[in-house]
Amino acid sequence: xxxGRFAPSPTGRMHLGNLFTALLSWLSVRKAGGRWILRIxxxxxxxxxxxxxxxxxxxxxxxxxxxDEGGVDGSGSHGPYCQSMRxxxxxxxxxxxxxxxxxxxxxxRRADILATQAPHQSDGRVIYAGTCRPRHLPVSxxxxxxxxxxxxxxxxxxxxxxVDGVFGRRTANLTQxxxxxxxxxxxxxxxxxxxxxxxxxxxxxxxxxxxxxLLLSTAQQLYLYRxxxxxxxxxxxxxxxxxxxxxxxxxxxxxLNMAQLRTRFTPGQIIGRLAALAGLISGPESCRADELVxxxxxxxxxxxxxxxxx
Ligand code: GLU
Numbered sequence: 001x002x003x004g005r006f007a008p009s010p011t012g013r014m015h016l017g018n019l020f021t022a023l024l025s026w027l028s029v030r031k032a033g034g035r036w037i038l039r040i041x042x043x044x045x046x047x048x049x050x051x052x053x054x055x056x057x058x059x060x061x062x063x064x065x066x067x068d069e070g071g072v073d074g075s076g077s078h079g080p081y082c083q084s085m086r087x088x089x090x091x092x093x094x095x096x097x098x099x100x101x102x103x104x105x106x107x108x109r110r111a112d113i114l115a116t117q118a119p120h121q122s123d124g125r126v127i128y129a130g131t132c133r134p135r136h137l138p139v140s141x142x143x144x145x146x147x148x149x150x151x152x153x154x155x156x157x158x159x160x161x162x163v164d165g166v167f168g169r170r171t172a173n174l175t176q177x178x179x180x181x182x183x184x185x186x187x188x189x190x191x192x193x194x195x196x197x198x199x200x201x202x203x204x205x206x207x208x209x210x211x212x213x214l215l216l217s218t219a220q221q222l223y224l225y226r227x228x229x230x231x232x233x234x235x236x237x238x239x240x241x242x243x244x245x246x247x248x249x250x251x252x253x254x255x256l257n258m259a260q261l262r263t264r265f266t267p268g269q270i271i272g273r274l275a276a277l278a279g280l281i282s283g284p285e286s287c288r289a290d291e292l293v294x295x296x297x298x299x300x301x302x303x304x305x306x307x308x309x310x
Pocket of ligand 1 (some may be wrong): 214
């Protein structure tokens with residue numbers, strides 16, 4: 001059965017871009033008669049708040065995007081559905097990855113890593129230079145030196161390819177894109193890359209829909225699927241919504257967040273606007289989400305990195 005999920009981080013009120021992702025994932029699943037999971041990605045304890053998670057639920061309800069499993073109260077057989085409650089599951093998965101001999105403790109601080117960056121690395125991406133990578137692999141277990149260390153995984157120098165539902169064939173070489181990446185931080189926090197793979201695999205997710213800012217993460221995640229022996233889902237990355245100034249919408253910027261939108265528009269007007277941006281209808285006329293199920297088609301979604309909304 002097709003299983004999709006919406007995996008918001010409860011770090012603020014949702015904006016139109018978050019809703020765009022939610023709507024397209026929901027439509028794709030509903031069209032296939034599948035199951036839609038709401039997973040709360042509250043890995044960052046400093047920024048995540050349960051009240052935001054409750055607002056996300058309320059906003060999805062208001063828009064008519066119903067979920068079959070998950071949410072804060074976590075009904076369903078694959079819970080818990082809040083990442084903050086899944087520590088033991090991530091620990092088990094990390095043990096299996098450590099057993100591959102490809103992980104190692106890393107003592108570099110962020111400042112050290114930035115200091116080793118090539119000057120052309122101007123897009124904010126950080127490529128780990130492998131400072132702590134052991135000379136000989138595989139590594140047997142993680143030696144405990146008593147110092148706090150993050151856990152990194154060695155990446156291969158090869159192209160990892162996949163076919164994205166919107167952007168088509170993509171390939172990435174992890175050595176060039178990010179270098180060995182972190183699975184668990186030195187403060188014990190789980191890295192997004194590990195948690196998202198474990199959760200999607202354990203929850204039986206077959207289709208991941210998310211913003212195209214995460215396109216580059218997909219190869220890292222496919223690599224973890226491969227090492228863990230799990231079947232990877234299909235991926236569809238959707239354009240990011242930007243404001244009139246061309247900046248990507250953010251939860252910090254109040255203009256197009258749900259608190260504002262709900263005072264100015266009906267659910268139908270918001271759904272209609274998103275459906276027009278997705279190429280599903282020609283103009284932003286008001287409609288309900290369930291009215292779009294029949295016409296939903298990934299081929300209509302524009303394969304562009306961003307779309308401006310006024
Ligand atoms: N939690 C991420 C976000 O809110 C989404 C991660 C994903 O869908 O893989 O942007």
